[in-house]
Amino acid sequence: MEYSKEFKAALSAFSNVEKDRLIFRLLKKDKLLSKKLYFELIDQETTDDKRNAMEENVAEQVVLASKYVGNAKYFLTVIRKLSAEITEHIKITTDKFGEVSLNLLLVNRILDSNSDFSRQRFDNVYKLYIYIINKIFRALVLTKKLDEDYWMEIDELLRETQTKISENHYLQKLCINNGLDLNWFESENIPDDIDQIMKDTKSQGFLR
Numbered sequence: 001m002e003y004s005k006e007f008k009a010a011l012s013a014f015s016n017v018e019k020d021r022l023i024f025r026l027l028k029k030d031k032l033l034s035k036k037l038y039f040e041l042i043d044q045e046t047t048d049d050k051r052n053a054m055e056e057n058v059a060e061q062v063v064l065a066s067k068y069v070g071n072a073k074y075f076l077t078v079i080r081k082l083s084a085e086i087t088e089h090i091k092i093t094t095d096k097f098g099e100v101s102l103n104l105l106l107v108n109r110i111l112d113s114n115s116d117f118s119r120q121r122f123d124n125v126y127k128l129y130i131y132i133i134n135k136i137f138r139a140l141v142l143t144k145k146l147d148e149d150y151w152m153e154i155d156e157l158l159r160e161t162q163t164k165i166s167e168n169h170y171l172q173k174l175c176i177n178n179g180l181d182l183n184w185f186e187s188e189n190i191p192d193d194i195d196q197i198m199k200d201t202k203s204q205g206f207l208r
Helices: 005-012 016-029 031-041 047-068 072-093 096-118 122-145 148-166 169-177 194-203
Strands: none
Touching: 016 031, 031 072, 047 072, 047 096, 072 096, 072 122, 096 122, 096 148, 096 169, 122 148, 122 169, 122 194, 148 169
């Protein structure tokens, strides 16, 4: 939404007291904005501190969730909530590196349960696998937009992801069927048009 000069002028004419009241009223309605401003203005923790804490949280929460791997639908619900926490962290801190690293970490910790997944019927874990493939595709798209200085750290995570997928026959086959090339699991090998590849794949009815 664009604001007219008149509207901006009217807001500027508010007294400091009126502005303060308006700000606090808006912050009460937008908790995410409130957290973002707190982080930017007075929080003693840095983006790295927040990311490190989120890494620990992801690892711990997936371990707890792994107790419910046998109920793939419920397990995926828990994972989606954890993913939402990562998204909130990114919105608060604008952590571009963390947007890739935390989501790949989430995928890798999920795939620690590969042996449990293999004992289930494929149709029971299909949605979870598609969710994972979408996560990886998105991580590859974002990696291509990162400064190359980050690629070495991302590649460590991607290599782990690649190894875990290669240990899961059905997931590996599903990756291939949905256009996710395992040769892309190194930053310099990610196609320049990976974003368009993902869009085209979705438009063809895959990744769902």
